[in-house]
Amino acid sequence: MSAVRSVLVTGAGRGIGEATARRFADAGYLVGAYDLQPCAWAEGDARIVTGALDVTAPAAWEEALAELTARSGGALDVLVNNAGLLYGTPFMDASYERDSALVDVNVKGVLYGCRAAHPYLAGASAPTVVNVCSASAIYGQAEMAVYSATKFAVRGITEALDLEWGPEGIRVCSVWPLYVGTGMLEGVDTAGMRNMGVRLTEGDVAGEILDLAEQTRREPSGVLGRIRGVLGREVHRPVGRQAAAMYLASQLVPSRIIRLTNQRLTS
Numbered sequence: 001m002s003a004v005r006s007v008l009v010t011g012a013g014r015g016i017g018e019a020t021a022r023r024f025a026d027a028g029y030l031v032g033a034y035d036l037q038p039c040a041w042a043e044g045d046a047r048i049v050t051g052a053l054d055v056t057a058p059a060a061w062e063e064a065l066a067e068l069t070a071r072s073g074g075a076l077d078v079l080v081n082n083a084g085l086l087y088g089t090p091f092m093d094a095s096y097e098r099d100s101a102l103v104d105v106n107v108k109g110v111l112y113g114c115r116a117a118h119p120y121l122a123g124a125s126a127p128t129v130v131n132v133c134s135a136s137a138i139y140g141q142a143e144m145a146v147y148s149a150t151k152f153a154v155r156g157i158t159e160a161l162d163l164e165w166g167p168e169g170i171r172v173c174s175v176w177p178l179y180v181g182t183g184m185l186e187g188v189d190t191a192g193m194r195n196m197g198v199r200l201t202e203g204d205v206a207g208e209i210l211d212l213a214e215q216t217r218r219e220p221s222g223v224l225g226r227i228r229g230v231l232g233r234e235v236h237r238p239v240g241r242q243a244a245a246m247y248l249a250s251q252l253v254p255s256r257i258i259r260l261t262n263q264r265l266t267s
């Protein structure tokens with residue numbers, strides 16, 4: 001059991017990752033804010049450990065986790081797999097290299113993070129993994145085929161590990177924002193983005209991530225907690241009204257209608 005609640009956030013150099021790291025620090029957590037380079041914004045803040053962590057490198061995961069948990073009493077309470085890449089262009093305008101980069105960071109980065117963090121999560125109370133997924137895991141998005149595919153993979157990883165690790169008391173869940181006004185969207189000009197607009201801020205997403213971690217903490221532990229986990233625990237959380245409506249529709253409406261709606265929204 002950790003002496004102080006701790007969280008490791010990947011891709012914390014800017015955008016949603018930075019906002020999430022700041023939000024957890026303000027909530028009293030010891031924060032590991034990692035990115036390809038140490039996070040300049042976190043330097044000098046005693047609540048935050050920062051360093052370099054390329055999520056595609058298993059050894060870097062091992063090092064970062066050892067460094068952070070040495071300060072937290074040996075356990076990790078929350079892992080936020082946030083680092084991600086996007087290209088938003090017609091599929092054939094990209095390249096093999098860009099396809100690989102997205103799969104490496106968005107999919108392998110999440111797998112490696114979960115694998116490396118599991119021993120530390122297993123020693124925590126109310127441990128939670130929050131994977132930053134996307135509304136593009138609801139239906140494949142034109143001009144974002146590879147990105148969508150990687151987020152479908154994140155959806156699968158989340159669902160599978162939530163089932164597999166639930167009996168150990170480890171919750172695995174995800175957030176599904178639509179477009180968020182961060183540097184990731186610079187230079188992106190897809191029809192879907194023009195039609196739906198950019199209505200979310202990084203703070204909106206960070207707030208939901210912190211809320212999911214705190215929700216796990218409030219849940220009953222022991223047998224009651226396990227029953228709750230099996231019966232009704234929230235696994236995916238859409239962020240914002242648009243994503244919530246799309247997610248709900250995908251649960252209720254026949255897929256042909258969902259396809260038609262997506263065709264209209266992305267052309």
Ligand SMILES: NC(=O)c1ccc[n+]([C@@H]2O[C@H](COP(=O)([O-])OP(=O)(O)OC[C@H]3O[C@@H](n4cnc5c(N)ncnc54)[C@H](O)[C@@H]3O)[C@@H](O)[C@H]2O)c1
Pocket residue numbers: 010011012013014015016017034035036053054055056081082083084085086105132133134135176177178179180181182183184185202
């Ligand atoms: N911005 C959006 O519209 C939006 C919508 C839905 C989901 N998301 C997801 O939110 C997450 C964060 O996105 P953002 O909008 O803050 O993007 P961003 O581009 O502002 O930040 C992403 C961060 O990830 C880091 N990163 C990239 N490759 C890395 C690697 N190999 N190892 C470690 N860090 C790496 C970058 O350096 C950067 O700091 C991503 O997973 C993204 O797919 C974003």
